[in-house]
Amino acid sequence: MEDRRKFFRVHDSVYLRYRIIESQYLDQAILDAQTSAEQQRKLLQSMADIDENLVALEASIKVNQxxxxxxxxxxxxxxxxxxxVVRTQLDPALNDKDGRAPLEVSLSAGGLGFSSRESFALGDMLDLTLVLLPEVKTVHGFGEIVDCQPEGQDQVESGYRVGVQFTYLAEADREIIVSHVLNKQSRLLRESKELGKST
Structure with missing residues (x-):
């Protein structure tokens, strides 16, 4: 079941930032991402521990004071x-999304597809940052271009349909995508059933 979850796919709207990364810099970029993810994990765990202690104290304080x-x-x-506010300022994806419309994508924990004005070569590596909605959760990873096809006869006007396969994604970020996709599928199914009842 764990392996199958990465193939669950939904059509979605996300904020997306990406850049081509040269192969000689990829290993270092992944190492930097792993270090950042571990630091974030430790910070979140520390905050969770503090919150747990606060909850216990607050229960007593509410009664007495x-x-x-x-x-x-x-x-x-x-x-x-x-x-x-600090998170928005420090996270380029969150800070950069203002004034831009979300991008329509096809998303799974295994990769994503999106439309682009620029063409890519198969095998190009991308450094990707996604902001998932409505949760406003940021996911950072790396992916390989596995497909790039013109969307129409006029490539200048219609652009390209791009397929990306994730080559590195922190397990926590993968779980965020899996949870997001499953929640969206459940929501769409529920809305479809409600629409069926009303017609």
Whole structure:
């Protein structure tokens, strides 16, 4: 079942940034991505541990000192808001999406397809960053161009349909995509059933 999940695919709208990366720089880029992912994992785990301790303390404080509990809650909201601003500033994909429309893609945990004005050679390697909606979760990985076909007779106007196979994706990012795809499939199925009932 685990292996099959990467083939579940949906048509979706995401923010997408990509750049061609030369093969001689690929190993170092992947190593940098792994280091960044591990640092992020440790930070998230640390924050989760702090939250767990706070929940235990808040339960006691709410009973004995409700005003202090309310102040703590307001401070937590303020910190969450600041964290969101910092994340947007530090994450190029989140910071760069303003003013741009999401891109229509075909997405799975194994890769994605999208339309592009530029042509790619088979085997080109891409450094990819996706922002999934509506969760606004960022996924970073690397992929190989496995298909690039003109979408119409006039290539200048119609562009190309590009197929990318992920060659490196952190396990946490892969799980984010799998969860996103399954949730979207469930939502579409539910909407289809509701539409059927109303007709």
């Amino acid at each position: 409700p005003e202090i509990a309310q102040a703590i809650d307001l401070l937590k909201r303020k910190i969450d808001s600041l964290a969101g």
